[in-house]
Amino acid sequence: MLVKAYITFDGQAEEALNFYREVFNGKIENMIRYGDGKGDTLADQLDESTKNRIENARLDFGNNCFNVSDILPGERFIVGNNIHLDIVFFDDKNVKETFDKLAVGAEIIEPLGAKPFSPNYGNLTDRFGINWSIMQMPKRN
Template identity: 35%
Template sequence: MTVRVIPYLVMDGNANEAIEFYKEALEAEVMYKQTFGEGPDNPEYPLPEEAKNRIMHATVKVGENQLMFSDTFPGQNHQTGNQVTICLSTSDPEKSKKFYDALKQDGEVTMPLQETFFSPAYGSVIDKFGVHFQIYTEGQH
């Protein structure tokens, strides 16, 4: 089982520009990049046109480390200070649940831990100190 702590940068529509900047400035290598428009369709929630080219998720490698990126969804709150989160990435769903349950104590759940199309267990919380965490479980579900 692995556990990694990865800085996660949330941008307001300019994640692709930031990725290109870090490619040049930090010699970063893009490992993965997907826009909201490239994600699966959900007929119950049609994707607004202005969201289609925004980055849903990207991972870049800088040296031996990773940075992750996404854009906010159009209309979602974004302010300086909450654009950097910490992604706890693990290969064990039980470990993800343990981290999630511990971090949400006296904190705020921003997304319940749940199965998604990209993770068997994903959720996000703001802990009691105001630190934003994403809990990501690697692997297929």
């Protein structure tokens, strides 16, 4: 299991990624823009500047990493609430158990379930106000 930070921006994710890449001598991985979802109903409805925003990207540096994304226009951006923690599992052991334990007294944002990028993904805000994403890495061929 790996716990890592997830940082959200309001249109500055790519600029921040490039800055942190230089600071930490890192490598940007898995960059996906909102407009990359061709045929996706949401992606098709976005204007060009929004399609260029970062939906998700990861910065790897040394034995460390963190993810970043931009919010969609109209979403509420609050400095201080724009960082949450990801728990990454490399197999399905303890994924559901961990999510269920964190879910006690929590606000479930997205129930644990299969997504195109993960066999198990969900997110919630726990009873202490901490934002968590639980994700199982897909098996590599």
